[in-house]
Amino acid sequence: MKPASFKYVEVADEDALAAALANYGDEASLLAGGQSLVPMMNFRVVSPEAIIDLNRVDTLSYIDCGEDTLRIGALARHAMLEDSDVLSRRCPLLSRAVGNVAHRAVRNRGTTGGTLALAYPGAEIPLALMTLDADVVLRSQREERKLGIRDFILGSLDTALDADEYIRHVEIKLPPAKSIASFVETSRRHGDFAIAAAAVVAARNDDGQLAYLRIGVSGGTGAPVRMAALEEIIIGSDLADRVIADGVHETIDGIEVFGDHHYPEDFRRHVLQGVLRRALNEAIFGSEHRHVQ
């Protein structure tokens, strides 16, 4: 499976990148990690006229962890996130999410910007970013703008990225220092895209009360879904098992879930509940109910 021809444009800095995008618009695809784009090109599912290779734009490759804000450059490789000590301490949800992305060879090339721009429905990093309510900073020759992630990921494989824009970085308001993160995914084999995944970050205040809770799910949901209603139900509750179970059931029932040939809708709903309950247990109570998976 060989790709069709294209004009190859290599850019070395952000100005050149913006200029190339302005020039080619939707005739070009951006090549970052290539772990999703190149297979699609090999299958000739996509055959862009031009490829803009931005792998040399070093200014986009960083992890910058401040007091309460984390910035990750669009070209930061998944492996960089995986290996980052500071990330595992300050934003463990992202650390745990990235470890589930495919396999190391893919993580050596795949990037935060790339996975966000694709918005593949089973993808781990978009789920983590949605759960953390990240902001996405976009730039073109026209302007620089910031979108909340809910306004950026519109659905499965659908984002608000304009044809002449690139992602600069994502910004995350860091969770409290003592938060516990859980990322639970179910898939057929190790490293596969998730059939269902749940991301939870929880933190208690000094009185031991649950004070901070962020919940997100994906897998048949189109875009990843931030479960804000469930957060409210749980935070205001006595954390009884019944309350959590009912809340999970009710809120999962309330979101849109798409079935397909392999995994019907009601199966997906059932499994979404399962992974969500596991993730909640782990993050809120610190207990691990995960079995062999």
Next chain:
Amino acid sequence: MSSERIVIELKVNGRTLSEFAEPRMLLSDFLRHNLGFTGVHVGCEHGVCGACTVLLDDQPVRSCLMFAVQARHHEITTIEGLATGNEMHAVQDAFRKHHGLQCGFCTPGMVLTAVDLIRRMPDQDECSVREGMSGNLCRCTGYEGIVRAVLDAANNLKSQPQ
């Protein structure tokens, strides 16, 4: 319909080599057909099977998911560059000893993946080896010999003075 060929200069197994190719030529094909490194094997061209794995600046990557032109400015190691003359790398030797290969088609990618796995995480157990090697498919061995080989190599390399 095809584009102009450009010069692609790469460093492979320590040598600087250069050949013409179109931008769309995959790194796997360029290494195999333009440069003669037929030890790079192509099993799927969609980045799943891992047979085409090479080291790019010491990190494993799927060469079927890169264009040759992207590999300029980088150093590549293929299976042909792992041994020192006729002396096998510890990982190659472990594969030989533990029957970690049968048809040999997945082997170059397996071995290079294992080299990186052990280098990054010298402490391995059966579970971490299975997980670390799960990005490389094998249809012959049932992974038994491969897991034993990687574990053995990890133990040997750990006990060697650095």
Next chain:
Amino acid sequence: MLPGDRPFPQIEGRLEDARLLFGRGRYIDDLPVATGTLHAAFARSSHGHAKIAGIDKSAALAIDGVVAVLTAADLGAVLDPFPSIVRSAPEYRGIATDKVRYVGEPVAIVLGRDRYVAEDGVSALEIDYEALPAVTDVDAASQATAPLLHESFGTNIVWKNQYRYGDPETAFDNAERIVGVDLKFPKYNSTPLETYGVIAEYLPETDGYVIHGNFQGPFSLMPVLARALRVPDSRVRVIVPQDIGGSFGNKAMVYPYMGLIAACARLAERPVKWIEDRAEHLLGSASGTDRNSRIEAAISNDGRVHAIRMDIRENVGAYLRAPEPSCVMRSLTTFSGPYRIESGAIEAACVLTNTLPTGLNRGYGGQQYMFSLERLMDAIARETGIDRLEVRRRNFLKAAEFPYLTTTGSYYDSGDYDNCLDRALEHLRSEEWEGTRDKLRAEGRLVGIGVATCVHSAASNIGYVTLALSPEERARKGYNAKSGTNDFAHIALDPSGRLRVQIGTAGAGQGHATAVAQIVAREFGLGVRDVDVIDRIDTETTPWTITTGTYASRFSVVVGGAVQRAAVKLAGHLRIIASHLLDVPDDQLDIADGVIRVRNSNRSLSLRQLAGATQWNRGDLPDESVQLHVSESYGASNLRSPDSENRVNAAATYGFMADFAMVEIDPLTFVPRVLKYIAVHDVGVPINPQLIRGQIAGGIVHGVGGALYEHLDYDENGQMMSASFMDYLCPTASEAPEMAIDHFDTQSPFTALGVKGCGENSAMSAPAAIASAVDDALATFKTSISELPITPPAIWRHVAGAQ
């Protein structure tokens, strides 16, 4: 001690390893090609069933670098249909003519200066389809109202036959109980990691072809190829590369592509090369059959089975192509498995559907049938309340009964099924499987243990293929019977005194060269590395038979047998020559440690000395016909053509496997995992335990794949829903279970080395063992697995259905 009593010398690793580990394997895509070779890319159908209204080649031909676009109309000038075993079957050309009948069917071939440009040509082709209704389910396709794949054939039931052994009617009439199950076995493919490859050239000066292909045999397909190419068999030279990246039966079916690419080379007047890509492989290579079946047993209340009744509906895909319908026959010749079942009635039909045509796939009917028989045994256990192992034991053939002639004519050479099962149980106990299961269950986890006990036939008798015909058809004048399995080996002592063995196996990683070196080394008392083995097939220079090839687990029996015979014969020749050089009778000479010694003396000759004396001074020695090189053939014993009652000994030897699987199912996500696997096999005599272990480990994972992960899954429109490795799920190291692999061997009295084959092994039994384990894991839901693969949604349906 006679050479044949010595143990086989062993080495660490294999002779093949060095080149493969250094990345110096020579697979088909590594071979240098002649300047001017064109590269082929296939345009393939995107429809499951459609008329081809038109093909516009113009845009493709306009592309710089595209040299030709060939369709069936063009190829028909030099290529005929490939003959089928069933003469009346609809014609199969390997490329669509007026209709496409499966997604992935070749429609046109573009020849270009490289593969990239050829694919540009494919993209530029304009092909008009008029969609037709498709049918992909075997039972739906059998209905009179189903869309017809081949209108002139009038039905999608392309072949059927029935077989009756013993007296099943009486057994069923008198049965104390009848137990039956309806089953569905899925369509999947062993997907060797290396895909098909062909490099072909036409030689106008001889009207012949040279075709390089990673073809594993059986070479009974050579006449099929030659007939399609309209040349005598001797004018098709097939060269198999030294290295093949896995075959597992799948690479038998590269032959239609060898024909197509050869025909392209003839029309283009240039050599043509084609390397299949993975997308093509999943859509357009071959797969095992999927099978809907009902199997019933007439039993006594104590669980003993007196007769089997079976109805098989086999999906062979869009065309019945050679060697089908052999997938069906292989099962039915061992329908009694390891059990004493003296009567059977089998009705079998092969049905055409809008899916990928089938062929050999590791097990080749074995896994389909063993699934049926072993699910039936578990059902008998459930319905009678007898323990699953006990019910099997009550039916097992006992060690004292061998050799045992089954009611189908299969002549089981040796076995000790009880002790083999006991050995497996020892592992189960020492690893505390039951304790582990109970402990995990107490934690709320769903865990089960399953069993499968199966006979592994090996080295098949080509005669069994003719069971496709009725006895009346076989009795007709002019019919040519078929039987046997044979191969050659050539062995020589080279001028320097080094032994060199030549075999032709089309091996794909099984370690044939190493095993052969061990056999020869044993005979001469040498080290394994003292023997050179050339394992390559060039039909022009390698002696081959119609049964040559690596399939049906035949290597150690047939090629091993030929090598053993050749080694013994050469040793005899060396003794004769040495007797002249040493002036003693040859029966006073022993060969050991690579030296020929006079018994009870210190006089000896090294192989090097003998070789030197013979090569340089042969004229002075008598017995001119005794040479330093020997060719021997081996034909397995007891293999006749089928008789008028459809009885045939389908294989040279019959091994056995006792397998246990432990499976866990996640109660919230329904994801199944095989945690552990025990396989205890009877391989007769192990030549190389490490190689055997590797084969079994690989077979187990193929079986795990078929049970849980791998499925060539078509929707009702004939679209293939697992058309890439993203959706076609091969097990990785994480899904492979921990394995305990052991042996309980009973030597074969019939094979030259006492060996039995073991190449297919648990690929055939694991799906049954895993289904058995899932039943146990879901026991509280009182459900039973009758369909594979056992996916999370399938499990959820069982569980939800029970609640």
